[in-house]
Amino acid sequence: MDKAKILLDLQVNELKEKGNRALNANNFDEAIAAYTEAISLDNKNHVLYSNRSAAYAKANQFEKALEDAEQTIALNPTWWKGYSRKGAAEAGLLRFRAAMQSYQDGLKYDPSNAALIQGAEEITSLLIQNVTSNFNTPMDVDPQPHTAEPKKSEPPKPAEPNVDEMNEEERKKYLAKKEKEAGNAAYKKKDFDTALKHYHAALEEDPTDITFHNNIAAVYFERKQYDECIKECEKGIEVGRANRADFKLIAKAFARIGNSYRKLENYKQAKVYFEKAMSEHRTPEIKTSLSEVEAKIKEEERRAYINPELAEDEKEKGNELFKKGDYSGAVKHYSEAIKRNPDDPKLYSNRAACYTKLAAFDLGLKDCETCIKLDDKFIKGYIRKGKILQGMQKSSKASAAYLKALEIDPQNAEAIEGYRQCSISYQRSPEDVMKNALGDPEVQQILKDPAMRVILDQMQTDPKAAKEHLQNPAIADKIMKLIEAGIVQIH
Incomplete structure (x- = not known):
């Protein structure tokens, strides 16, 4: 029985249930964090991606919801719920035709599924109303909010204001707004050259608006020109500070710098700017991004610290102290060796021997489990485990550990003796x-x-x-x- 696997499954399930409770309570940020942590422990679990997709969708983070839905389908292509999640995310992004296709794909696997049928019916009515519209709004370039088609009973739109009747400041702001709207229209069509021309024209009319800098930065981000994106956001922040811009717009600029550094794989700088964005305006999306880059930094630091040669030096120092009976000192060196080379089972075995001498049986047992997980043919791991279990007065489990060792080497003297001792301990009166x-x-x-x-x-x-x-x-x-x-x- 793989206890490590059982413990891992329990931990994953606890995190999943924590996420489910948070999601039911509409605590989307907490739910996303719980599912993300569970996925870091088990990235092949399609249910976790499905649940996180639902959380992202409820938090109106539909792009991320779509990514998780697609991952759900990739892991389990015949599960109807993956297609349901995908359709919901695409509907949230106003990609109605794609959503309809996703629901239909799901119905191929479960033709009578009520959720898929209902989703398809809802999309059908929306497609009829919006058949000529373009709903694929890229990134967050301040597009006009989507509204339903105006009813016939609604009054006609007011006529355009007369530019000649405006004062100079009003005229410039009006013309800047028109340039921005033209830029947004070009952006949606991915005509980035035209979009840039309009955004720059908007800046010429009104250089005090951070929005235009943010929009220019969005174009650079889409083009993968991340250095230019960063510079433009920095300009925007400077303009925003000088003109007392809404803190949400400044947070957006900081977050985009963070995303640019993340794309450049400069996770430490990304962390700095996500933290700055959080100080301006806390959102679940920015908090999730911050958590993700922090995990990347931690993993980078762990990998950078690995050095098998230095691990061997630390192991030898630990061996010397072990021989002298300084078990606490030996533990410190073995622990450093493990940090330097975490995939070497012998290091865990050596530290387990120290813990046994110190009667820290729970810690020693954990090291033995890790040792065996790294190399299930490493006989010393089973023998150490048997000795620790004997010390914990768990003779039957110790016997099982010695039996595993004897399966690998039937002639091993330590395993034979350990098993014999365990057998003696069973000899009690009926x-x-x-x-x-x-x-x-x-x-x-x-x-x-x-x-x-x-x-x-x-x-x-x-x-x-x-x-x-x-x-x-x-x-x-x-x-x-x-x-x-x-x-x-x-x-």
Whole structure:
């Protein structure tokens, strides 16, 4: 039984449930953070991406919702919910035709699914109303908010104001606004050259508006001209500060600088600017971006610290102190060696030996588990584990560890001796065994289980049956409990 895998699954499930509770309470930021942490532990779990997609969608972060929906489908192409998530995200982005296709793709796998059918019906009505519109609004270039087609009963739009009747300042701001609107229209069509011309023209008319700098920076970002994007945002921030711009616009500029540095893989600088954006205006999206780059920085630092040669030096220092009986000092050197070379199972085995001497059995056991996970053929890991479990008075589990060692090397003297000692510890009088069993409700419940009775009888008549039943984690756990109680013995 892979306890490390079980513990990991439990941790992932706890984070998923935490995210579900937050999502149900409309705490989208908390839900996204919980799902993100769960994904960092299990990035092959399609349900986690599906749940995070739902959280992003409810937080109106539809681009990210779409990315997670697509990842859900990639991991499980026949699961209807991935297509439902994708359709919802595309609908949120006003990509109605794409949303319709996603719902139809999902119905290929589950033709009677009510959620997919309802989604397709809703999109059908929206397509009829908006069939000639362009809904693919890139990034956040301050586009005009999407509204439904005006009803026939609505009054006609007011006539354009007369520029000749405006004063100089009003005229410039009006002309700047018209240039920005023309730039936004070109941006939506990905005609970036034309968009830049209009945004620069808007700046010439009104150089006090940070929005125009932000829009120019958005074009550079789309073109992957990240250095130019950063410079333009810096200009915009300077203009915004001087003209007391809305703090949300300044936060947007800082966040875009952060995203540019992230694209350049300069995560430390990205972190600086996401933090500046948060100081201006906290949003779930910026907080998530900050958490993601912090994780990148941590991983970079971990990788940069790895040095097998220095790890070997630290191991030798630890060995010297271990020989002298300075186990605490040895632990420090082995720990440093592990940081320098975290994939070497021998280092964990050595530190586990120190923890055993210090009677820190829980820490030693954890190192043994890591050691075995890194190399399941490393016999020393099982022997160390057996000795620690003996120290913890868990003879049956210690015996199982020694048996694993003997599977690798049947002649290993340490494993043979450890197993012999564990066998001796089982030799208690039947009266003592029964007394202990009757006092343990868990043991009584196992013995009353008809299925377990059959299994126990089978194990008595067929020695190979024990090994087969131990392959089932649930049965193995019950058998181990009976071994510890002395009711079952392995010979």
